[in-house]
Structures are given as C-alpha cells and as structure tokens.
Amino acid sequence: MIDFDGISFNDLISNRIMAELGNHDPSFAELSQDQVPNRVTRYSFMALVAKLNGLAFFPKVAEFCDPSLHVYCDATVMTRAFFAPLCLSGTDKLIVITANPWNPIAEEYLAPRFPDLEIVKVVTLATEIAHAIESVGGNNGPSRSDLEAIDVEDMDDGIYDFDVTTDYVEPMAQLVAMVMSDAVRTQASDIHFKVEKESFYYAFRVDGDIGRKVEIPMKLKDRLDAFLLNLMRLPTEIRNTVPGISGRFTISYFHRPIDIRYERHRTYRGYHITMRLLDKSNINVTLGKGTLAFDEQTMFALGKVMKIPSGIIVMSGPTGSGKSTTLNAILRELNRPEVNILTLENPVEDEVPGITHCDLKNAKEFKPMIASFLRSDPDIILMGEVRDLDSAELAIEAAVTGHKVLTTIHTARASQIIERFEQLGIERWKIAQTLKAACAQRLVKMLCPYCKEPAAGISEFERKTFALDESWADVPINKARDGGCSECRNTGYSGRTAVLEIIPITPKVSDQLSKGEISPYELEVKIANEGILPNLRRSGLKLLREGKTDLAALSKVIDMTYTDE
Numbered sequence: 001m002i003d004f005d006g007i008s009f010n011d012l013i014s015n016r017i018m019a020e021l022g023n024h025d026p027s028f029a030e031l032s033q034d035q036v037p038n039r040v041t042r043y044s045f046m047a048l049v050a051k052l053n054g055l056a057f058f059p060k061v062a063e064f065c066d067p068s069l070h071v072y073c074d075a076t077v078m079t080r081a082f083f084a085p086l087c088l089s090g091t092d093k094l095i096v097i098t099a100n101p102w103n104p105i106a107e108e109y110l111a112p113r114f115p116d117l118e119i120v121k122v123v124t125l126a127t128e129i130a131h132a133i134e135s136v137g138g139n140n141g142p143s144r145s146d147l148e149a150i151d152v153e154d155m156d157d158g159i160y161d162f163d164v165t166t167d168y169v170e171p172m173a174q175l176v177a178m179v180m181s182d183a184v185r186t187q188a189s190d191i192h193f194k195v196e197k198e199s200f201y202y203a204f205r206v207d208g209d210i211g212r213k214v215e216i217p218m219k220l221k222d223r224l225d226a227f228l229l230n231l232m233r234l235p236t237e238i239r240n241t242v243p244g245i246s247g248r249f250t251i252s253y254f255h256r257p258i259d260i261r262y263e264r265h266r267t268y269r270g271y272h273i274t275m276r277l278l279d280k281s282n283i284n285v286t287l288g289k290g291t292l293a294f295d296e297q298t299m300f301a302l303g304k305v306m307k308i309p310s311g312i313i314v315m316s317g318p319t320g321s322g323k324s325t326t327l328n329a330i331l332r333e334l335n336r337p338e339v340n341i342l343t344l345e346n347p348v349e350d351e352v353p354g355i356t357h358c359d360l361k362n363a364k365e366f367k368p369m370i371a372s373f374l375r376s377d378p379d380i381i382l383m384g385e386v387r388d389l390d391s392a393e394l395a396i397e398a399a400v401t402g403h404k405v406l407t408t409i410h411t412a413r414a415s416q417i418i419e420r421f422e423q424l425g426i427e428r429w430k431i432a433q434t435l436k437a438a439c440a441q442r443l444v445k446m447l448c449p450y451c452k453e454p455a456a457g458i459s460e461f462e463r464k465t466f467a468l469d470e471s472w473a474d475v476p477i478n479k480a481r482d483g484g485c486s487e488c489r490n491t492g493y494s495g496r497t498a499v500l501e502i503i504p505i506t507p508k509v510s511d512q513l514s515k516g517e518i519s520p521y522e523l524e525v526k527i528a529n530e531g532i533l534p535n536l537r538r539s540g541l542k543l544l545r546e547g548k549t550d551l552a553a554l555s556k557v558i559d560m561t562y563t564d565e
C-alpha cells in the first residue's frame with residue numbers, strides 16, 4: 001500500500017502506480033512501496049496519478065479557487081477525501097480538483113450539491129487542495145460556529161485507540177480527531193493546547209516553529225481536558241491534584257498508527273497540554289538521506305565513530321534537534337544478525353527488526369533494567385538519555401565493561417558533555433576515559449525551493465552581528481520570501497536538514513583531559529581550528545553558501561554571534 005502525502009492508495013491501485021513508475025523511470029522499478037514517498041517527487045507522482053486516470057495535472061491551482069462554490073461544502077469532508085470544487089468553466093461545467101481521482105466521494109458528494117453542472121476532475125497536489133480549502137475558510141481549523149455548537153455535557157468514555165480519520169457523532173471526539181489529523185497532515189511534531197487568561201487555543205509546531213494559534217471557546221476547556229485524560233484511561237480527578245501528568249496513547253491516521261506522548265502541566269489559568277507526535281513514517285530516516293543527508297566530511301567522521309568498538313558516544317543538543325533520530329539511524333546501520341543490540345527508551349520511538357527494544361515505564365525501572373541488560377551480553381546499548389547520576393554511572397559501567405553505549409544529553413555545545421557528566425557527580429578522569437565521541441546536532445530549516453529569493457550578499461550589520469568576514473558582503477545567497485507560497489504553507493521554508501559536530505576523544509585527548517592539561521572547551525576550539533572535523537557553525541555556513549538556507553534560519557538554531565576560529 002502506498003501512502004503518499006497522507007493519501008493511502010489501496011493495493012490494487014498501488015500496484016498500478018508501481019508498474020507505471022517503472023515504465024516512467026527504470027530506477028523506480030527497484031523501489032518498494034514504502035520508499036516511494038521519499039524517492040519520488042510530488043510533482044512526478046501526481047502527474048503519474050493524473051496520467052493513469054486520463055486526467056489533466058495542474059500543480060498550482062489554489063489561487064483560482066472560487067470561494068462561492070465552497071458555501072455548500074464541508075471543509076472536513078473535502079480535506080479527508082482530498083478534493084475541492086475549484087471554479088466554473090462556461091455555464092455548465094464545474095472544475096473539481098482532486099489528489100485521489102480513484103476516490104468516488106468527490107462525485108458522490110458534489111453531484112447533489114451542483115445538480116445542473118457536469119463535474120470535470122483535474123489532478124493537483126494534496127497540499128494544493130488543503131490550500132484551496134484553507135484560503136476559502138480563512139483558517140485551517142474548525143469554524144467558530146462549529147465549535148460553539150459543541151455541547152458541554154458528559155461524554156462516553158472508553159475510546160482508547162483513537163481513529164482520527166473517521167467521522168464521530170460525539171462532537172468533542174470530532175474536534176480532537178480533526179485537530180489531530182490536521183497535525184499529522186501538516187507533519188507537525190507537537191500540538192499545544194493552552195489556557196490563558198482570556199483565551200483558549202491550540203497551535204502546531206512544524207519544522208521547529210510554533211504556528212498560528214487557533215482559538216477555541218473557553219467553555220470547552222474542561223471537556224477537552226477530560227476527553228484526552230479518558231483516552232489514556234486516567235482519572236479526571238487527578239488533574240486538580242497533580243502538577244504534571246504524563247501519558248501516551250495511539251491514534252490511527254488512515255490506518256497508520258501514530259504514538260502520541262502527552263504532557264499536561266497545571267497552570268495558574270488552567271493547563272498547558274503538549275502532545276508530541278511520534279510519526280514513525282517520518283522517524284524512519286537513513287544516514288545520508290533526507291533530513292540526515294550529511295555532507296561527505298560529516299559522513300566520513302560519523303563512519304569512523306560508528307567503528308569505535310566500545311565506549312560512550314553522546315549526542316547533545318536541545319529538545320527537538322533530532323538527537324534520537326540520528327542515534328536510531330546509526331543503530332540501524334550497526335544492526336547485523338551477529339550483533340546484540342538493546343535499547344532502553346521512554347517511549348520506544350522507532351522499532352527496528354533484530355533489535356531488542358525495552359520501554360522504560362518510570363525512572364525507578366532504570367537501574368534494574370540496565371543491570372539485567374548487562375547480564376544478557378549486549379554489544380551495543382542505546383540509552384534514551386543521561387539525565388541523572390544513576391544513568392551516568394550506568395553508562396560508564398557499561399562502557400568500562402566493553403560495551404558500546406549510545407545516548408543523548410541536554411547540552412548546547414559538544415564540549416559541555418564532559419562538564420555535564422561532572423555536574424552529575426562523575427569524576428573527570430572517568431568520563432574522559434570512557435567517552436569516545438562527543439557530538440552536537442541541530443536541525444536547520446531549508447528554504448522552500450519554489451519561492452526562495454536571491455539575495456546579494458549579507459549586510460554589514462549582519463556580518464558584524466554574526467561574525468562573518470568581508471567575503472560574505474557579495475556572496476550570492478538565497479533568502480526566504482516574506483509570506484512564502486502555497487507549497488510551503490506561506491512560511492518560506494520547507495523541511496529541515498541536520499548538521500552535526502563531532503569531537504572524537506582519542507587516547508591522547510583522553511589523557512590530556514584526565515590530567516587537566518586541556519579543558520573541554522579548549523579541545524573544541526582546537527578541533528574547530530584544525531578544520532578537519534565537521535563543526536556546527538561551518539556546516540551551517542556551507543548550507544548558506546549553497547543557497548539552501550538563510551541566515552535567519554541558521555542563527556535561530558546555531559549561536560552565530562561569535563567565532564572561535
């Protein structure tokens with residue numbers, strides 16, 4: 001089954017698409033259906049869908065959308081089935097855009113609403129349909145009147161596995177399903193629900209940025225809260241007695257399961273809920289491809305790190321910098337039948353066949369779990385995060401006894417990893433002798449390829465602010481267009497790419513660190529000056545020079561205001 005842009009094509013259709021892809025380009029014949037979304041561009045894919053149906057393909061149509069036609073239609077129905085009326089042609093034809101022409105719902109839904117018109121379908125991108133619907137509705141959320149119409153009464157409980165692509169009679173379920181399916185469609189990483197003094201709203205985090213706030217009537221706040229707690233079978237009474245509630249549940253999006261990690265904080269005005277979407281279709285990335293398409297220098301340095309037989313490899317970076325995605329990709333590379341790999345995560349983000357995944361229910365389980373781990377003769381251990389003395393000590397113990405340990409830690413700079421271990425109570429020499437590679441990662445937003453604009457160099461003010469030399473004054477670069485275009489949901493950016501910094505702790509460096517002859521920061525500067533190993537600032541500037549990102553996106557995730565070189 002091919003899943004493209006949120007549209008699931010059934011097996012019969014998927015097979016026809018695969019055959020046609022092979023005819024179109026023999027290299028596509030090798031692909032499995034899962035690989036199609038990552039390897040085939042949306043333009044080629046939808047053009048092929050159009051061809052198979054004998055229909056025309058128009059990639060850019062949203063701006064021609066006639067709002068008066070949408071008065072009769074429900075945005076939810078259209079969004080779910082990927083169609084929308086576009087405009088009239090002459091007096092008797094209705095042009096309808098669709099991203100899944102095999103789905104008969106478009107005709108079934110529109111024919112009775114436009115009885116005197118002949119429906120003429122054309123194919124477009126799924127995003128274009130969303131844009132057309134959004135441009136008419138003014139926002140992508142439910143209308144104010146829809147929300148006001150929701151009754152505030154007791155609801156049925158007992159929905160545990162939540163299908164967000166089904167219609168619900170219960171209005172609160174319908175609202176939450178709509179918000180969540182919207183979040184998946186836009187590839188949001190988080191959904192926030194927040195009660196403030198005079199407003200209650202939700203917002204999505206997409207590509208690292210929190211987007212527009214969508215207001216929800218205040219009267220729904222308790223109801224929504226209770227609905228989500230019920231989903232996780234948590235008693236609603238606890239919301240007033242505990243400051244923080246954590247939980248998990250699974251939603252089904254077009255039959256694709258997506259894990260949700262739920263965090264609720266009680267606030268002065270009510271609550272703030274954050275739901276992280278662990279969309280496995282996005283997590284399953286490979287080193288060298290997609291988000292992890294590192295440059296040659298980085299791939300080489302990373303390859304070397306992966307060959308280290310034992311010791312600790314730490315990935316640092318703030319929340320949302322893709323640390324665990326990279327570690328999971330490394331694990332997949334290291335995964336061989338003869339290698340015993342164990343993971344200890346909370347929650348398990350990416351299940352890989354052949355790897356033993358364990359999920360940590362609470363912090364107390366950590367110590368006994370690792371102890372039993374070590375007895376089961378693992379070669380490689382992935383520990384979700386080093387957050388306290390217990391986990392730091394256990395990582396060191398595992399490394400000393402000859403295991404390879406991969407883990408993450410919350411620090412900004414790679415050199416701070418050593419200091420962080422010291423703060424947790426580990427002696428400098430212990431960490432210096434077991435740490436083999438200190439890495440830092442960031443995700444940098446990429447410019448939207450459809451609307452990026454050329455810029456003639458970098459202004460003197462920005463050169464001074466971001467410590468860039470004169471040569472940047474007239475380097476031809478690109479920048480995001482204000483207001484973007486319909487392809488990038490008006491953000492000017494599309495997707496992110498990872499940049500990595502790697503500091504290997506060689507025996508010589510380990511010795512110098514143990515004896516206090518060099519500080520971790522001095523080591524970082526020394527390595528940056530040698531210029532052989534990948535470095536956050538330099539890799540970021542390379543992306544800038546190549547016109548793939550802009551200074552605004554770069555300086556948001558990498559501190560550019562100084563240089564050590």
Ligand SMILES: [Zn+2]
Nearest residue numbers: 448451485488
């Ligand atoms: Zn754009």
